[in-house]
Amino acid sequence: MKWAIAMVDGILNVLKPSGMTSHDVIGYLRRVLQTKKIGHSGTLDPDAAGVLPVFIGAATRLLEYSGEETKSYRVELRFGVKTDTADDSGNVIETSVVFRPEQEKLVAVLKKFTGPMMQIPPMYSAVRHEGKKLYQLARAGITIERESRPITIYKLDLVYQADDYLVLDIECSKGTFIRTLCEDIAESLGMCGTVSFLLRTRSGKFVLNDAKTLEEISKAPFDHILPIEGAVEHFPELMLTDKQALRISQGVVTSISGVAEGKYRLKTASGLFIGIGSANNGMVKADKVINPFTQM
Structure with a gap:
């Protein structure tokens, strides 16, 4: 089978059935979505069922941040x-x-x-x-x-x-x-x-009532994909000016006064989610750039 490049980036809130491994679910969705760039957060035992967040495309770059959430x-x-x-x-x-x-x-x-x-x-x-x-x-x-x-x-x-x-x-x-x-x-x-x-x-933010079965997803594969930012909503939001967003997107450590130490969701005033950044001693740097800001 010739695999396509993922045409979408986002997250599926999957209702994993009992009797399948989490890896089985990923294999199934690879075929449905025709992409290799896919992974899951928080393994469920084969006999267990329930919420299994699945990350697609660029969202897979945020998998390392998703496991911190309460279950x-x-x-x-x-x-x-x-x-x-x-x-x-x-x-x-x-x-x-x-x-x-x-x-x-x-x-x-x-x-x-x-x-x-x-x-x-x-x-x-x-x-x-x-x-x-x-x-x-x-x-x-x-x-x-x-x-x-x-x-x-x-x-x-x-x-x-x-x-x-x-x-x-x-x-x-x-x-x-x-x-x-x-x-x-x-x-x-x-x-x-x-x-x-x-x-x-x-x-985390993904709940059972909103989870979709594999059958529902197979009938309309791209209708249930959620925005990437949902994977990291447990981090506070840091709004950037266009100048700050451009510098941080380019990998420049940028001075922003009054920012407490920690990790943040980096966003522009227009609502563009840039990625995840860290603040330390008033300096902010990008850890993962998902949507680089390229023009002012």
């Missing part, structure tokens, strides 16, 4: 079994008695797992070790020690409680493994546990 999930935690993958797709490696946790105990445990904490990534994950993904090692029967990483659980709400499972709504920082969190919650309640359902409801 939200709805998850079903099933008690009584523990699997090697921490979800229903794995092999059962441990079982336990099942009982309905007392309300006071449950509230205390959920509170315990709210806030900043350290988490060890599971072996069945895309985290890399010496060039290989952990799940590749796990499938080969290899287990290695993993360093814990800082995460934050901003919200952990009980949606429904049954005798043998819980439904939870979780809002968390990047890098959080929901499967590991659920295993730890079950253990604190005195049982084994595994994820039996996982749905990502939000990734």
